[in-house]
Amino acid sequence: MYMVGSVIKNEREKHKISQEELCFGICAVSTLSRIEHNEQTPSMEKAMALLNRLGLEGSSYLSFVSEDEHEFYRISRDAEELVVQRRYIQAYDYVMEHEKCMNKNKFRRQFLCGIRAIKACFEDKQYETAIMMTEEAIRYTCPHFDKTKKIRYFLTDMEVNIINVMAVSYWWSKKNIIALNLLINLVDALSEQYSTIGVDSFRYPMILCNLAKWLNEQHRFEEACEYIEIGRRACIKSGKMRMLPFFCCCRATTLQSMNCCEDEILREYISAYIMFKNMGLDEDATRLRSYLLELYNRDLEDICVPRISSPT
Numbered sequence: 001m002y003m004v005g006s007v008i009k010n011e012r013e014k015h016k017i018s019q020e021e022l023c024f025g026i027c028a029v030s031t032l033s034r035i036e037h038n039e040q041t042p043s044m045e046k047a048m049a050l051l052n053r054l055g056l057e058g059s060s061y062l063s064f065v066s067e068d069e070h071e072f073y074r075i076s077r078d079a080e081e082l083v084v085q086r087r088y089i090q091a092y093d094y095v096m097e098h099e100k101c102m103n104k105n106k107f108r109r110q111f112l113c114g115i116r117a118i119k120a121c122f123e124d125k126q127y128e129t130a131i132m133m134t135e136e137a138i139r140y141t142c143p144h145f146d147k148t149k150k151i152r153y154f155l156t157d158m159e160v161n162i163i164n165v166m167a168v169s170y171w172w173s174k175k176n177i178i179a180l181n182l183l184i185n186l187v188d189a190l191s192e193q194y195s196t197i198g199v200d201s202f203r204y205p206m207i208l209c210n211l212a213k214w215l216n217e218q219h220r221f222e223e224a225c226e227y228i229e230i231g232r233r234a235c236i237k238s239g240k241m242r243m244l245p246f247f248c249c250c251r252a253t254t255l256q257s258m259n260c261c262e263d264e265i266l267r268e269y270i271s272a273y274i275m276f277k278n279m280g281l282d283e284d285a286t287r288l289r290s291y292l293l294e295l296y297n298r299d300l301e302d303i304c305v306p307r308i309s310s311p312t
Contacts, residue, residue: 004047009036011054015197017154022053024153025141044069045107049141053154055199072101076111083118092119106140107158113137114162121165127173134166147182151189160190160203164210171214180218183211187227205231205243212250216257224254242279248272249288266298273300 012022023032026049027042034040035050042050044065051057065073075098082091095102095115102112117133120126138145141159145151147166155163163186171179186207194200208231215224228251235244252268269292276285289300 003038004042004051005035005038005040007056008032008047008050008054011051011056012036015054017054017196021154022050025143026050026053043105043107044073045105048073049107049156049158052156052158053193053197055194055197068101068104071098072108075101079115083115086122088119088123091115092123110137110140110162111158113140114158114165117162117165117169121169121172125172127169130169131166131173134162134169137162138166147178147185149185151185153189154193155189157201157203160186160201160207164203164207168210176214176218180211180214183207183214187211200234200238200240202238202240202242204238205234205240205247208234209243209246209250212247213253216250216254219257221254221258224250228254241275245272245275245279245281245284248275262296266292266296270300270303273303 008022012019019029019032019036023029026032027035027046031040031042032050035042035047075095079091079095082088082094092115095112099112102108113133114137117130117137120133121130135145135147138159141156142153151163163182167179167182167186170176170182190201190204190207194204208227212224212227212231215221215227228247231247232244235241235247248268248271252265252272255265255268269288273285273288276282276288285300292298292300
């Protein structure tokens with residue numbers, strides 16, 4: 001019989017991660033010990049948080065959970081997809097339709113608070129409210145989180161997303177130093193975590209891209225270039241290519257700021273445009289086309305876009 005505790009224990013020991021490192025903010029060490037010895041069955045949310053910190057998806061655990069837990073998993077996945085599509089109001093409304101099931105444990109409350117923060121930040125432009133919501137959300141599982149200090153524990157994808165939204169909210173509220181330090185600390189923590197477990201989160205490139213863009217705006221071009229290259233490698237390594245054209249745009253912006261030659265700049269923008277078109281990101285492609293038409297009098301519609309299989 002499949003036992004999730006055995007999987008957690010085997011993966012943890014394989015990567016030489018201590019019980020304290022893995023379960024910080026999720027459960028007590030004694031609870032993890034019972035789970036690993038299959039003496040206690042964890043809730044779906046707890047199991048998935050532990051598996052997620054180990055770089056595992058955890059969806060195979062679904063056949064062993066209750067109908068209520070399965071429903072939460074479906075809601076969270078659907079909402080996250082809407083967020084990826086930048087449909088923030090729809091994501092918020094969808095989750096709020098199921099608000100009753102969101103108060104059963106700290107993981108669900110954290111998810112709900114995170115969705116509210118995303119709407120406040122990206123849709124309502126209420127950045128101070130978003131900051132308060134993200135600080136509340138992260139402390140459900142990281143009670144000692146301090147935005148001024150290095151992150152010295154492993155993170156789930158949900159925790160990563162919340163810290164990223166927090167940083168974006170600080171940036172757009174003009175508190176740039178706080179935002180930059182948050183993302184630099186987050187990138188450092190993730191680099192260490194992923195070098196340990198050998199798996200990159202799909203959110204990692206997004207965070208690197210945000211950081212590179214902000215460093216550009218601060219005229220820290222060499223640092224921006226370093227993070228762009230790290231981000232490109234992360235996209236290729238993980239096979240998650242969605243952020244790759246954004247890195248091309250970011251690189252082009254850096255080259256513009258450094259007064260590099262126009263051909264080199266356009267080469268990056270054209271690569272981004274081709275990828276946008278192939279990924280079906282038509283709004284991004286249209287915006288880029290308009291920008292280059294105005295700035296360089298170059299119409300990207302003249303380019304023959306080769307059709308390739310859609311990247312992940």
